Amino acid sequence: MPELRRDPVSGKWVIIAVERAQRPEEFQPDVAARKPGACPFCRGAEAATPAEIQSIRDAAGWRVRVIPNKYPALKVEGDLDKRGEGLYDVMNGIGAHEVIIESPEHVHNLTALDDAGVSGVLWMYKQRLVDLKRDFRLVYGLVFKNVGARAGATLEHSHSQLIATPMVPVRVQDEIDRAHAYFDFRGRCLFCDIVRQELATQARIVTESANFVAFEPFAPCSPFETQVLPKRHLSHYEATDDALLRELAGLLRATLLKIDRAIGTPAYNYLIHTAPLNAAPLDHYHWHFEIIPRVTKVAGFEWGTGFFINPVPPEHAAKYLREIRLS
């Protein structure tokens, strides 16, 4: 059973995951290039993975497939058992850790799929969040994606992950608290105001559609960091209409393609920040995608301070991305 421990100085929770130490890739600097035949996520290798949780299927077989992570950071079985150890706080590592395999073909990137394929992946994120919400021990669900060894991927077959945790993660809680303070002070959603200002100034806009906008944030931690938000207020990703998810698929795919062309298919992470699973709709929080290309290194200064140094002004990055024509 993994253990959740809280650092008393920073307040951060750490998963001490003894089982994951068995992963042979853990201390290797790079992902070994696998032959397609050896990939456990490819069509035909289904027996190599844990039993399927959910899938999208058509006449040709599965298109998107969800399985439990074989090396889970948190486990579903057991009680939370919150306790102290002297001045420290600790609890059992209860949670869920799922893998969303995005295609039966051995593709390396979501952009290799067409808009309908991406749409299926976004729809599956929604289904999984709705399903996990029924487990009352789970308080937060984070959907994320690692592409490339430098971004922490250990398998190259295109996939996303979902980790559900028994508390709201500190970074998300900080966002919610700041957004709440803004709402109390100004009576409007911080994110709605950001969308309004970005659309008015246009300087950091990458691309937009009727209901979504992709832009470079005003103070990005790394070059070409990009956010995608719904223009209309909505706190929970999983409350998004299916028709809107189809529209989002086109915009997200175009944004990722532009980033790939701009800086040569970089390693990247993306993640969805959404309201806690068990929260009612919130006036002050607004779900969004964060896309973080991993082109600079996090060094001692960033670790020590939480300050980041970004050599590319977001206005330059946005202009560059806007001008890339996708055929």
Next chain:
Amino acid sequence: MPELRRDPVSGKWVIIAVERAQRPEEFQPDVAARKPGACPFCRGAEAATPAEIQSIRDAAGWRVRVIPNKYPALKVEGDLDKRGEGLYDVMNGIGAHEVIIESPEHVHNLTALDDAGVSGVLWMYKQRLVDLKRDFRLVYGLVFKNVGARAGATLEHSHSQLIATPMVPVRVQDEIDRAHAYFDFRGRCLFCDIVRQELATQARIVTESANFVAFEPFAPCSPFETQVLPKRHLSHYEATDDALLRELAGLLRATLLKIDRAIGTPAYNYLIHTAPLNAAPLDHYHWHFEIIPRVTKVAGFEWGTGFFINPVPPEHAAKYLREIRLS
């Protein structure tokens, strides 16, 4: 002039450092191995660096040398000029960015020096913090060290850096706030209590001397993360007696050597968390070193949540480090 911008959602400050984009190494994955003759930090290449700020010298020439960073993240000249840009906050990138060259020889690591050499480096950190304190625009001074390309080093010649900022960085302020809340609640310094509990249980102790202790924190973000603290309460690193810095040099060097032997001279960062330059001595804050070997990757989950997954329990790491005999 670099710009300091605050992200309205996370509250983090980002240095948008246009000048640094000119650095050719910025987007390269690895540090090119340099021939010793081409290194600007070696004895004899002094003309290749900006003018010296301070040094330690003996009959053989300089032993430790401080210079301004040639590609500074922040600049000393100018006014802060705090202003708004719609809902965003921005100010000029005022600050100091210095490089502490730790040896005239082309060594790659602080552990290549003897205890006296390390002691000189620790003494120089103190001198620089005391000197920068006189500039009232500067509120915080972070001393840090990047070793190896994976930890963000762009030159292999052993060196540290000091960045002084016009505000307390968010990560340090969070620590101070939490430690303050603990002090208000319990009437004791959080760090003093941690030292007391660690010395009592011994399970996470790596090594200790009369006045310092090195241990693995209860909830470390990464394997073999190690902290070094003075046993007696002190909020400001630069208030440490010179005799104690000599003692610390031996302990720090032994700790770094043990980590090198344990996991094969990993890339690592270390940094000093100390009270703000302009603060009076604080009852509730306690300076400390954090040493962070860069052996795991920060992936999407860690970025998205501030949660970390650590496959090595700190009790295992500490036992392993304790049992390493240094000759």
